[in-house]
Amino acid sequence: MGDLLVDPGVLRDEVRAKYREVATQPQGAFHFHTGRSLAERLDYPAETVDPLPEAVVESFAGVGNPFAPGPLGRGETVVDVGSGGGFDSVVAANQVGPEGRVVGVDMTEEMLDRARATVASLGLGHVEFRAGLAEDLPVPDDWADVVISNGVINLCADKAAVLQEIRRVLRPGGRLQFADIANGRPVPEEARRDIDLWTG
Amino acid sequence: MLEQTGFVDVEIGPEWDTFGGAEGEANARTFDVRGYAFVARLPG
Numbered sequence: 001m002g003d004l005l006v007d008p009g010v011l012r013d014e015v016r017a018k019y020r021e022v023a024t025q026p027q028g029a030f031h032f033h034t035g036r037s038l039a040e041r042l043d044y045p046a047e048t049v050d051p052l053p054e055a056v057v058e059s060f061a062g063v064g065n066p067f068a069p070g071p072l073g074r075g076e077t078v079v080d081v082g083s084g085g086g087f088d089s090v091v092a093a094n095q096v097g098p099e100g101r102v103v104g105v106d107m108t109e110e111m112l113d114r115a116r117a118t119v120a121s122l123g124l125g126h127v128e129f130r131a132g133l134a135e136d137l138p139v140p141d142d143w144a145d146v147v148i149s150n151g152v153i154n155l156c157a158d159k160a161a162v163l164q165e166i167r168r169v170l171r172p173g174g175r176l177q178f179a180d181i182a183n184g185r186p187v188p189e190e191a192r193r194d195i196d197l198w199t200g
Numbered sequence: 201m202l203e204q205t206g207f208v209d210v211e212i213g214p215e216w217d218t219f220g221g222a223e224g225e226a227n228a229r230t231f232d233v234r235g236y237a238f239v240a241r242l243p244g
Binding site for chain 1: 201202204205206207211213214215216217218219220221222223224227230231232233234235236237238239240241242243244
């Protein structure tokens with residue numbers, strides 16, 4: 001585990017369990033907001049979200065809006081790290097258009113199932129979802145014009161490894177455009193080692 | 201950490217009260233946890 005605050009494998013199991021619940025019981029009670037009300041809270045435009053079917057939106061559990069700094073460009077290649085139920089991947093797919101390509105990567109099988117069913121129902125042939133870890137993305141070197149992510153890096157024990165991996169898949173000049181949480185007050189080390197606080 | 205990894209032109213914002221009104225709001229308020237957007241580029 002080295003200098004890491006928590007065991008990466010234990011943390012992954014906790015995160016998988018939490019987001020398996022979001023995938024299979026999206027109307028359940030969680031410590032975070034989900035679905036359309038969350039998308040509205042995070043300033044996703046109504047014209048982006050309203051046309052999307054409930055199956056796409058209901059398991060959305062992001063912490064911010066990676067598209068807020070600016071939309072993706074037509075034709076861009078995109079990797080969505082921790083793509084969950086596929087909400088941001090679908091938003092990205094609509095922005096890059098059919099001449100672009102989106103690869104969502106997630107480690108939770110139930111989320112991958114949901115995301116694959118969603119893009120199939122929408123006929124989005126330029127989006128695919130692959131099983132993998134943020135620290136070991138199933139994407140070739142220098143493939144992506146842009147990497148997006150939403151509320152995922154904070155859930156990874158080794159953030160430096162994740163950023164190095166994102167750098168590997170980005171082409172030179174590519175960009176990382178992501179949303180995540182940050183704390184405005186210092187968190188005591190004891191709390192930082194409390195794995196329950198990482199997911200709750 | 202982004203700059204240590206080799207990213208440049210790091211920009212932060214906007215921000216959101218991500219957990220306001222949620223069950224996890226108390227923990228979030230304790231440490232002033234909010235959501236932020238980040239953009240960073242690799243040198244061309």
